[in-house]
Amino acid sequence: FVNSGIMTLHQAVGPIMGANVGTTITGWILSLTAIEGGGIMDLFKPDSFVPVLALVGIYFLMFSKKSKSKDTAAILLGFATLMTGMEAMSDAVAGLKEVPEFTSILTLFSNPILGVIAGAVLTAVIQSSSASVGILQAISATGVVTFGAAIPLVMGMAIGTCITAVLSSIGANKNAKRATLVHLYFNIFGTIAALALFYGANAIFKFDFFDQTANEVGIAVINTAYKLFCVIMWAPMLGVLEKMAVKSIKDTEEKEKYEVLDERLFATPAVAVDRCREVTKTMAEISVEAIEK
Numbered sequence: 324f325v326n327s328g329i330m331t332l333h334q335a336v337g338p339i340m341g342a343n344v345g346t347t348i349t350g351w352i353l354s355l356t357a358i359e360g361g362g363i364m365d366l367f368k369p370d371s372f373v374p375v376l377a378l379v380g381i382y383f384l385m386f387s388k389k390s391k392s393k394d395t396a397a398i399l400l401g402f403a404t405l406m407t408g409m410e411a412m413s414d415a416v417a418g419l420k421e422v423p424e425f426t427s428i429l430t431l432f433s434n435p436i437l438g439v440i441a442g443a444v445l446t447a448v449i450q451s452s453s454a455s456v457g458i459l460q461a462i463s464a465t466g467v468v469t470f471g472a473a474i475p476l477v478m479g480m481a482i483g484t485c486i487t488a489v490l491s492s493i494g495a496n497k498n499a500k501r502a503t504l505v506h507l508y509f510n511i512f513g514t515i516a517a518l519a520l521f522y523g524a525n526a527i528f529k530f531d532f533f534d535q536t537a538n539e540v541g542i543a544v545i546n547t548a549y550k551l552f553c554v555i556m557w558a559p560m561l562g563v564l565e566k567m568a569v570k571s572i573k574d575t576e577e578k579e580k581y582e583v584l585d586e587r588l589f590a591t592p593a594v595a596v597d598r599c600r601e602v603t604k605t606m607a608e609i610s611v612e613a614i615e616k
Contacts, residue, residue: 326499327585327598332568335502336561340509343481344550349453350543352402353409353460357539369406377403412461420465429467435475435518442479452484456546460539470545473537474521477545478514481553485510491587501568508567513553 324330358368366372380399383392419425432438446455459476462468485507492503525533537545557564583602588595 324594325502326495327583327588329594329598332498332501332505333561333565336505336564339502339506340554340557343506343509344547344554346453346484347456347543347547347550349405350456350460350539350546352405353457354539354543356406356409356413356460356464369410373403373406376400409457409461412458413464416462416465419462420467425465426467429462429469429472432476433469433471435522438472438475439479439482439514439518442476442481443483444479446480446483447486450484450487450490452480455480455483456542460542463537463539463542466536468537468542469534470537470541471533473542474545474549475518477542478517478549481510481549482507482514497572497574501565501572504568504571505564508564509553509557513549513556516556517549517552 325332325335355367356369376399380396380403383396384400387393387396432441442455445458446452449455456477459468459473459480463473485503488503488506492500524530583605584595584598588598
């Protein structure tokens with residue numbers, strides 16, 4: 324949107340921050356696999372409702388002619404696949420708790436710097452913080468992931484996910500690249516502040532949960548709490564984020580050109596069509612001006 328001139332850089336800062344919080348919902352969905360208690364609680368476990376969702380999705384996908392029904396079917400099948408994959412990963416890594424080398428690696432990640440780097444590299448490779456958090460949740464089922472190791476890993480994953488925006492900004496205009504830097508600065512400086520605050524407080528108060536085993540729900544809580552902390556920290560300083568990005572990529576004397584029909588808008592047809600309408604109007608106005616001159 325910024326690259327096409329639909330949004331200004333200033334307008335994009337808020338949605339970028341909100342998107343960071345919104346993406347944590349995947350971790351909460353995946354944490355459903357950890358529900359325990361028996362009785363009515365079993366109805367909320369994926370084993371109970373995922374097969375039903377998959378069957379309903381397949382039925383509508385095969386026999387419905389309405390596009391909305393097919394879209395709903397795709398959502399149901401996607402959710403069922405997500406939950407099935409999560410359980411498959413949890414089962415696959417269950418035996419790792421008996422492997423000393425694996426346990427020692429996770430202990431190594433208790434070092435905050437190494438944990439942040441590892442989380443960032445993993446997420447940069449797979450280009451999805453939701454996926455990397457899901458992998459961490461699956462590994463936590465082994466019972467060897469402590470909160471001390473999970474916290475820096477989750478923070479690093481937030482930085483690593485910025486690679487998607489960085490790749491997308493290649494060839495884009497200056498404001499689009501600045502929007503990418505806003506996302507990057509939001510997570511990098513948010514991580515630095517969160518690490519300093521958390522480990523400083525831990526040095527003073529010695530948190531009991533630090534060495535406790537983290538589960539799927541605990542990791543979802545860490546992910547959401549960290550993102551909310553970053554938003555609260557930056558909310559009074561939206562202008563600072565924007566200024567940092569502008570100073571990093573300075574203006575030149577050349578007039579900024581917008582990609583008026585950016586191919587990335589194909590992902591949102593309604594916006595793409597509206598943009599085409601605006602571009603057509605602009606072309607008409609230029610033509611009229613040329614004829615008058």
